[in-house]
Amino acid sequence: MQIALDEARKASLLDEVPVGAVIVHGETGEIISATHNEMVRNANPTAHAEMLAIQRACQILGKSRLVDYDIYVTLEPCPMCAQAISFARFRRLHFGAYDPKAGGVEHGPRIFHSSSCFHQPEVIGGIEEVPCGEILKEFFQSKR
């Protein structure tokens, strides 16, 4: 999660909403991809850290199912990213801050509990919750 936080800090410096994601092998801990939001840079509302991390990991590994892998994200994934995490068949999702407004895992549509969701990763929320939330709070405060 420290590496995901570093990615979030990089995003902040680029004026991107500071969210970071890291994909690691569940057993060896090998890092496959580490990304941050690139929505501004790419002028693309779907360029969330998680989506980019999944795209890059699949490209590197040459496969679309990441069954032996875990994903770490500094913020509770939105419904789009939660569904992508399910499609990619992750073993486990670790996330930092909870997102009561726009989250899609423990809030909103709670994607993994929906009838349309055919793979539920194990979910561990609230890891490094304070720093993961602080970086977002500071970013949005600086925008006011």
Place this chain on the structure above:
Amino acid sequence: MQIALDEARKASLLDEVPVGAVIVHGETGEIISATHNEMVRNANPTAHAEMLAIQRACQILGKSRLVDYDIYVTLEPCPMCAQAISFARFRRLHFGAYDPKAGGVEHGPRIFHSSSCFHQPEVIGGIEEVPCGEILKEFFQSKR
């Protein structure tokens, strides 16, 4: 929707699940992007026709909000794509076949009705429902 169907047919020939998407300007009808699923080709579970159409349209137009645009999809979007359609601020979503199992607009988490969804496009489902559904049915029957 005929162009989206043509895209779905192209997908089928490439052994991709035959779903097509087209983004057009809502007033002029100008086509900005036309895509089909590329999940096999890209080894990427997020490479749904809608995601690719949105990414390409944003890239072409150099902006992340497609407020004057409509999207046509041959199949009811899944929760991931429905949320992406909301993020991109589409004016209207037209889709063909309904997807009771994996759809996320009229089924499953019904993304646009969720508390975490801040933009709801107008939704028109069931356009060219029969051919849009038939091409999928034929594809999956040929796999058995």
